[in-house]
Amino acid sequence: MSGDSPTRTRALFGGAALISLVVTVVFATVGDGVAVAEATGLRAVVVEAGHTLVWALLAAAFAIAAARARWSRLSNAIAITAGVVYLLFLMAVFLWP
Secondary structure, eight states, X not given: XXXXXXXXXHHHHHHHHHHHHHHXXXXXXXOOSOOOTTOOHHHHHHHHHHHHHHXXXXXXXXXXXXXXXXXXXXXXXXXXXHHHHXXXXXHHHHTOO
């Protein structure tokens, strides 16, 4: 976001954090609509909580970026962690035996 003012950058990252937080709350309360009836044990935990965790991590990454008015190593590491969790979630839904 080079060339943007810090205020605009904070607003954009803050908006993304807010949207991510809303999705997190919806998934945590209402659910994400993903059901794997045969999932048990660790797979069930990943299916039930994985999608919500992804959005919570994204909310955290965007909130840190908003606070610093730039994307940082910390926000990047958290966003990458969200991607890894999402891959694990997808594996649990579609590939886990």
